[in-house]
């Protein structure tokens with residue numbers, strides 16, 4: 001693989017505090033945020049979804065249902081993407097940079113769940129990044145919204161049936177590692193799927209062999225080649241000081257960690273913690289997609305009883321906004337330089 005990026009950005013320098021004057025390449029230090037409560041309300045059928053979450057292992061979506069959604073999308077867009085991107089909290093602006101867009105509200109797509117979280121627009125955007133056809137989820141589904149895990153991961157299998165080969169996941173996460181500061185970007189090397197470890201796994205229930213095996217391996221689920229390509233791109237962009245590899249852990253949420261939980265996660269070797277991503281990666285790996293993941297570190301997880309700081313979602317979104325351009329540039333360069341099977345599936349249907 002070849003990095004051809006010509007981008008020369010500013011290099012990382014330490015020690016500034018968060019403010020509207022922060023440029024996209026400066027480190028970000030966050031402090032206690034005021035608690036405002038703005039929530040996006042949707043008309044989603046949360047009661048039945050909550051019920052199905054409890055009954056998660058009994059819920060089944062047939063191959064035909066995934067296929068119906070894939071067929072509907074293929075008949076409504078001219079794009080034939082090989083790359084799908086899931087935008088994490090505050091990172092949805094990436095989708096706005098796609099050229100020749102076809103975009104669909106989740107509520108208009110047959111079978112699609114609804115996004116209920118502030119900072120997740122709830123839109124599927126098809127378009128081109130550097131001439132390559134992509135599909136971007138501007139908003140993802142979380143277990144804590146009451147979706148069953150099979151619903152939170154519904155789009156992944158739809159993408160697979162549409163011909164997607166590579167999944168790029170992004171998320172906002174809190175750091176446990178001392179070397180990861182707010183505003184840093186962590187390339188996900190591996191994950192700990194805490195809900196999965198206790199049986200909250202989207203692959204529970206009948207296995208559909210058409211997608212993958214009953215007992216899929218998860219070692220190496222974050223593609224090594226793409227990880228090293230991204231490090232190379234970060235160097236060429238002059239932002240290598242912001243980027244490092246680490247282990248992401250998914251917890252159920254929606255509350256942020258207690259101090260005792262934070263200490264536990266730290267002891268277990270978790271570098272960053274969030275409330276998403278692992279189920280999507282499990283389903284993508286099960287059906288043979290190549291996966292790359294990025295966490296934007298939006299806050300430090302409070303690990304000390306002496307520390308008076310606390311985290312909130314508005315602060316998470318704010319750091320997302322401040323770093324969105326860097327994340328966009330990194331992801332765009334990755335897509336531009338990574339090897340993609342350039343078969344006719346990538347072409348726009350006229």
Ligand SMILES: O=P(O)(O)O[C@@H]1C[C@H](O)[C@@H](CO)O1
Pocket residue numbers: 087088089090117140142170171172173253274275276277312313316317
């Ligand atoms: O969708 P992601 O994982 O980026 O969202 C993170 C985790 C919670 O949903 C939310 C907390 O602020 O941000």
Ligand SMILES: Nc1nc2[nH]cnc2c(=O)[nH]1
Pocket residue numbers: 172173174175251253255256257273274275298299300301311316
């Ligand atoms: N669980 C969890 N999720 C997050 N998403 C963004 N920051 C955090 C955090 O500190 N903890």
